[in-house]
Amino acid sequence: MDNGGILPGRIEGKVTLRLRPSAPYSSELTANQIGVIADIAERYGSGVVHVTPRQTVEIPDVLSSCLEEVLQQLKGAGLSTGPIGRHLRNVIACSRWCLYNATAMDRMAKRLNDLYMGVVMPGKMVISLSGCDFSCVRSRTSDIGVIARVEIELTDRECKRCSLCVKEPLGCQVDAITITDEGVVIDTDRCVRCGFCTNICRPGTIRVRARSFDLFLGGKGGIRPREGVFYKSLSSEDSLLEEIERVIRWYREVAEEGERIADVFERQGGGPI
Ligand code: SF4
Ligand code: SF4
Ligand code: SF4
Known part of the structure; x- marks a missing residue:
């Protein structure tokens, strides 16, 4: 499994490291991990870090000559690089503390990351799981997007x-x-x-009668952005996971090199029905 995550720097002899916690995956960093990242940025980089939209942290301007040393320090703190390129990127979810969560999606993100993070795909694939309709993690512009819902009574x-x-x-x-x-x-x-x-x-007086998850497919950002289309609603985390696994199998079978789900939809005129 090639996770990448070591990007060419803008300055010769330097690289940018894209970081995430190692397995068991979490989008949460411990205070100790933040301390290690800060120390590396000070000692080997330019003293700054960048928090990416997909819940990873980048350390720019790390001296290539010190790379092995830096990677060892990161490993010791439970951090690793990647993934980038034609892989399933880290599955992201809303913070479990958010008051708006219909269902906190961090557990589902962990299940998907354990199964798929860094697995080579025909093209780039992002999965984003929102705890509510605000869709702060941009579920509607992800290849696979989920929005948690509730039926009320x-x-x-x-x-x-x-x-x-x-x-x-x-x-x-x-x-x-x-x-x-x-x-x-x-x-x-x-x-x-x-x-x-x-x-x-x-x-x-108002309470939850049932929970469900709306699944959207074929969204993407980038140069030719697309809004994902509503695909179906699932009534449990297990059925959602099964459906996402089915979509990923379909995509790996039918996509040509470099195609994202939106591109397959365009070429085939439809999805994994
Ligand atoms: S999408 Fe909803 S649950 Fe998620 S962070 Fe935004 S407001 Fe909170
Ligand atoms: S009535 Fe419906 S839309 Fe309004 S807050 Fe309740 S669940 Fe949301
Ligand atoms: S249903 Fe009544 S008690 Fe409940 S939040 Fe609304 S106004 Fe308040």
């Missing part, structure tokens, strides 16, 4: 009329909830199944 617990569920920052963003004299009314046509109201409703 009203219970017989008394509404305290606190109004937290109807206003920003933590309540409904699409005006799907009205508080009336008779109680809470949900406009199901407006509801986008984000689950914010269930996170904020302390008495439990």
Whole structure:
């Protein structure tokens, strides 16, 4: 498994190192790991680090002549380089602390990373798992994107009329909830199944009835960006994992060298039905 992650530098004799925690993979760095990265940037680089959009850290301007020494230090701290190029990049997910999570996706990211991170693919492949519809990790412009959803229901617990569920920052963003004299009314046509109201409703008047995951395929950024298309909704993490594995098998079978999922869709006029 070639993970790459050592990029040519802009200055001769120097490289940029793209880093991530070694297995067991996590997008979280420990304080010790941050300390080691800072020390390496000071001693062998230019004293700065760059946090990438895909939750890796880069140390620029590392002296090529000291590379082996630096890699050993990183390994000792549980860090490794990569992946880049035509591989499955590190699967990213929202932070598990975010208050908006319908379902925290870090566990699914770990399962996918354990199975696939760094595996050679026909083209670049990114997978992004969002805990809610805000899609902060850009699920809709990833080859495989997931957005966690919830189905909500009203219970017989008394509404305290606190109004937290109807206003920003933590309540409904699409005006799907009205508080009336008779109680809470949900406009199901407006509801986008984000689950914010269930996170904020302390008495439990609104609660989660079921969790699900919307799967989007064929998104990408880059020079010819594409928005991913909704593919299907899955009702459990296991069924989501199975479906993603099926999509990856399909992609590896049908894609020509360098093609991303969006390119296969364009060429074939469809996806892995
Ligand atoms: S997509 Fe939602 S859960 Fe994820 S970081 Fe953004 S607000 Fe939080
Ligand atoms: S789940 Fe529906 S009603 Fe609740 S906050 Fe989200 S959009 Fe609004
Ligand atoms: S449904 Fe819950 S959050 Fe909304 S007003 Fe009633 S008690 Fe408050």
